[in-house]
Amino acid sequence: MxxxxxxxxxxxxxxxxxxxxxxxxxxxxxxxxxxxxxxxxxxxxxxxxxxxxxxxxxxxxxxxxxxxxxxxxxxxxxxxxxxxxxxxxxxxxxxxxxxxxKKYSIPVRALRNTLFKKVFPSRKAMNLIGNAMWMYEKSGVQKLARKSGLMKKLPSHLGEFEAVTPPTVSPLERSSLPRFTPAKGTKKYTIAFFVGCVMDAMFRKINQLSVKLLSEAGCDVIVIENQTCCGALHAHAGKLDETKMLARRNIAAFEKIEVDFIVNNAGGCGAMLVEYDHLLCDEPQWVERAKRFTDKSKDISQVLVLCGGLPFASHAPQRVTYQRSCHMTNVQRVTKEPVQLIRSIPNVEFIEMKEAEMCCGSAGIYNIVNFDASMEILDRKMEHVNDTRAATIITTNPGCLLQMKLGIERENKSGTLRALHLVEFLAEAAEIV
Ligand code: SF4
Ligand code: SF4
The missing domain is CATH 1.10.1060.10 (Alpha-helical ferredoxin)
Known part of the structure; x- marks a missing residue:
C-alpha cells in the first residue's frame, strides 16, 4: 500500500x-x-x-x-x-x-472562521448576540420586519426559523445568572452547570430555570466563568481540531472545582461532553482527565431523578408527548429519566408517539443547510405527534425545540399545540418562574 x-x-x-x-x-x-x-x-x-x-x-x-x-x-x-x-x-x-x-469562497471561509473560532467559543460574543436579539425584539424592528414580509425573503428559510425563535431575556436579566446558587433544604449534591453557547445566548431562560430546578431538588449549583462551547457544532462541521481545543478548555476549566456532577440541559451538548474521552483518546496527557470529565457529565433529568424528583403542584389534566433527542437517546443513552419525571407530574397523561426514537430532522444546523430533506422528516414526525392528540410536545434539546415549533407552525396548530423544553415543563408544573 x-x-x-x-x-x-x-x-x-x-x-x-x-x-x-x-x-x-x-x-x-x-x-x-x-x-x-x-x-x-x-x-x-x-x-x-x-x-x-x-x-x-x-x-x-x-x-x-x-x-x-x-x-x-x-x-x-x-x-x-x-x-x-x-x-x-x-x-x-x-x-x-x-x-x-473543500475550497470555500473567501466570504464563506471568513464567516466559518469567525463563527467557529471567535463567536461560539466566546461567552462574551454569545451574550452580545443574545442582547442584540433582545434589542431586535423590543425595538419594534422585529415587528416591522415581520409585517413588511422582509423575513420571508431571507435566504435558507431563515425567516421561518426567526418566526419560531423564543423571546430572549433582557441584558439586565442576562447578567444575573448567579455563580453560586445554594440547595434548598438538605443538600444532596454539588453540581457545576454547563451553560452551552446557543443555550446561553438564545435560551437563557431555560438555563435560569435549570439552575432553579436543581437548587429546588437539593443541589448546590456552581456556574463557572471560563467554560466554553462543547464543540458539537464544530464536530458536525468537520472542524475536529477546533473541537478538540474546546474539549481541552472545558476539561481544564471544570477540573478546577470539586463537584459531584457536571450538568447540562441540551441533548446535543451532553452527547459531545460524554465523548470527550473518545475525542482525545490519541492524546495521552489528556485522556485520563477527559475520562474524569465524561464520568461526571450528566443530563439534568438524570440528576433530578437522582435527587428524588421535584415537588409538583396539581394542575388541570393535560396530555403530552415527548420528542426524544437523538443524541440524548443514542449517544448519552438517557431514555428513562425524562419520561419518569413527566409521569411523576399529577394529572399529566403521557402518550408515546410512533417512531419516537426517530430524529425530527433538526440535527444541529441540518434543517437550515438541508431544509427540504429536513422538512420531509419533520412532516413525518408531525403526523405521529398529531396521532397522540397531545397538547404539548416536550423536548430536551434546543434544536429539537425549534424544529417542533416549526412543525407546529407548518401544521397551523399554534392555537392548540405547544412545544416546551423539559425544563420549562417541569418548572411550570413545580410553579417555578
Ligand atoms: S450494515 Fe449497518 S447494522 Fe450491519 S454491520 Fe454494518 S453498520 Fe452495522
Ligand atoms: S441519518 Fe442514518 S446514517 Fe446518519 S446517523 Fe442517522 S441513522 Fe446513522
Missing part, C-alpha cells in the same frame, strides 16, 4: 469500518434512508463509500460529500448494529477529511 493511501486510511478512520458486515440491520432505523430510499443515504451505504475510498477504489473524496452532508448524525444506526460499528467516529472523520479539502 502506498504512503498516501495509508495516511488517508488513518485520516478516515478506515479501521472503524472493519466490523461492518453489510447486514443492513441499520437501514430501518435510518431517517434519511426512510425518506430518501437510496443506499448511498443509508448507514451501510455511507460506510461502504468510506471503505471504497480507503481501498483506493474511489479517488475523488467529493463523492462522499452529499451522502455525508445529508446524514443527520443522529446515530440511531449505532443502537441497532449487531457488530457495534462506531458510525459516529466514521462520520466525524469523513466530514473532517471533506472539509480539509
Amino acid at each position: 502506498n504512503e498516501n493511501l495509508e495516511a488517508l486510511r488513518k485520516e478516515l478512520k478506515y479501521d472503524k469500518t472493519d466490523p461492518c458486515v453489510q447486514c443492513g440491520y441499520c437501514l430501518p432505523a435510518c431517517p434519511t434512508y426512510a425518506t430518501m430510499g437510496k443506499e448511498t443515504h443509508s448507514p451501510r451505504g455511507r460506510i461502504n463509500l468510506v471503505k471504497m475510498v480507503g481501498e483506493g477504489k474511489i479517488t475523488d473524496l467529493s463523492v462522499l460529500e452529499e451522502p455525508m452532508d445529508l446524514c443527520l448524525g443522529c446515530r440511531a444506526c449505532e443502537t441497532v448494529c449487531p457488530t457495534g460499528v462506531e458510525y459516529g467516529s466514521i462520520l466525524e472523520a469523513a466530514r473532517a477529511a471533506i472539509t480539509r479539502r
